[in-house]
Amino acid sequence: MKSFALPVAGAVVAIAVWWAATAVLGVRPFFLPSPPDIVAAFLAQPGYLLREAWATLTATVIGFLVAAVGGVLLAVVLTLAQSVSRATLPLLVALNSVPKVALAPLLVLWLGFGAAPKVVLVVLICFFPVVVASAAGLGSTPAELGELGRSLSASRWQQYAKIRLPWALPQVFVGLKIAISLAVIGAVVAEINQPNHGLGAVVVLSGMSFDTPLAFAAIALLALLSVGLFYAVAGLERLLLPWAKAITG
Amino acid sequence: MIGLSGVSRRFGAVEALAGIDLEVGESEFLAVIGRSGCGKSTLLRIIAGLLEPSAGTVVVDGRPVRRPRRDVALVFQRPALLPWRTVLGNVLLPVEILGLPSASSRKHALELLDSAGLGDVHGRLPHELSGGMQQRVALCRALVQRPRVLLMDEPFSALDALTRAELADRLQELHMGLRATTVFVTHSIQEAVLLADRVAVLTPRPGRIRKILDVDIPRPRSFGHNAHLIEVSRCVAELHDLLL
Incomplete structure (x- = not known):
């Protein structure tokens, strides 16, 4: 209970200050809507907004899961074979440094107007942090655990399955937590580029019709989505790795 | 049981071990003693x-x-337990990797934990135990594969x-029961004298055997009051002179 009190208090104070500012300064809702304006915009068409939020959520989660599984597998391959690692790592870094916004129109060109370009953009934006964090985790097996495995003549597979991969999991989760917050950004970038579905599309379309409260309602939902997803990943970590906090102190 | 002849090891330009000749008999407890960096650990890893x-x-x-053997088990300086596995799960790791029969090994593991005074914590995670208890778990893990050689x-x-002192005492008891051939690397003179049948004294850089000392003191030995204080202090003094 205590752990919730402070974050909630922080949010409440921020919203109160915002509300007070709009009220005291007499800002027009078109320029900066007050919190009640935004709530009203949401309540005017909750079905529409929740449907679009669902579209963003599914693309985000599917892309994130693909990147998580693919990223960990690639990290295993990279740590297994030095040659593969040296051949592909510069390429990966180069790919990662390409602004993903620039890829959004190309993905639509290649993959059409459906959900596919959105999911692919999420995968592209999530992939790198997962690979880097997982590879770091896989490379950090303590020497004595490696020797323990070798002294038992453990196969490569056993070394990974029983020692190296579980050991890497806390660091894998560092990558996953970075990736999940990027994932929402990836989905929204794709939606802004191709505003058919999703909260990103709502922001673009409401902006075109000067419906600022609706845009803010969509942005508020995106923020809630991001926070919810981040804490879901963090909660999963706590559930799966109760030992990790204990050994890092 | 173990025989080394003319063993040397270099790491680049550094000569860690040079011309080691050593025989360890069946069921013998050999302590290897020397200062830090004299190649003791290297010697153990070669064996x-x-x-x-x-x-x-x-x-x-x-x-x-040429490669690690199934009947040789290692115990490290640190417990090297897997933090996500329970105490019992850690002890069973060699069973899984070596593919030993699981039901009888589980029983054996529980017996080992019981005799190590860890019977009621076998479901705990390592970080919930003290350092001494963790190292006892590591010892149980080494014994679960019924090794003929303990390094x-x-x-x-x-x-x-x-x-x-408590664990050294316990190891002495264990050795008297199991009679596994043991090579025990240490830099504690007390431990060497308490535990070993013979003590090999290594000189540093490169590691060479300076002397092999017989410890002819009847067992069980003890750090406390016993009938052999004179012999114990004679051995301790001799090792002290050789090392310092």
Whole structure:
């Protein structure tokens, strides 16, 4: 209970200050809507907004899961074979440094107007942090655990399955937590580029019709989505790795 | 049981071990003592088949060592437990990797934990145990594969003095029961004298055997009051002179 009190208090104070500012300064809702304006915009068409939020959520989660599984597998391959690692790592870094916004129109060109370009953009934006964090985790097996495995003549597979991969999991989760917050950004970038579905599309379309409260309602939902997803990943970590906090102190 | 002849090992330009000749008999407890960096751990890893000697041969049970053997178990300076596995799960790790029969091994593991005073914590995670208890778990893990050779690399050096004494005592009991051939690397003169049948004293850089001392003191030995204080202090004094 205590752990919730402070974050909630922080949010409440921020919203109160915002509300007070709009009220005291007499800002027009078109320029900066007050919190009640935004709530009203949401309540005017909750079905529409929740449907679009669902579209963003599914693309985000599917892309994130693909990147998580693919990223960990690639990290295993990279740590297994030095040659593969040296051949592909510069390429990966180069790919990662390409602004993903620039890829959004190309993905639509290649993959059409459906959900596919959105999911692919999420995968592209999530992939790198997962690979880097997982590879770091896989490379950090303590020497004595490696020797323990070798002294038992453990196969490569056993070394990974029983020692190296579980050991890497806390660091894998560092990558996953970075990736999940990027994932929402990836989905929204794709939606802004191709505003058919999703909260990103709502922001673009409401902006075109000067419906600022609706845009803010969509942005508020995106923020809630991001926070919810981040804490879901963090909660999963706590559930799966109760030992990790204990050994890092 | 273990035979080394002319074993040397270099790491680049550094000569860690030079011309080691050593025989360890069946069921013998040999302590290897020397200062830090004298190649004690290297020697142990060569016997374990984890490191290849640059020159010379190593034979365990009549066969040259080329890779780790199933009947040789290692205990490290740190417990090296898997933090996500329970105490019992850690002890069963060698069983899974070596593919030993699981039902009988589980029973064996529980017996080992019981006799180590860990029977009621076998479901706990390692971080919930004290350092001494963790190292006892590591010892149980080494014993679960019923090794004929036990190689120990300063297993008590990360523990406080009282826990060290307690574990050394316990290891002595274990050795008297199991009679596994043991090579015990240490830099504690007390431990060497308490535990070993013979003590090999290594000189540093490169590691060479300075002397092999017989410890002719009847067992069980003790750090406390016993009938052999004179012999114990004579051995301690001799090792002290050789090392310092």
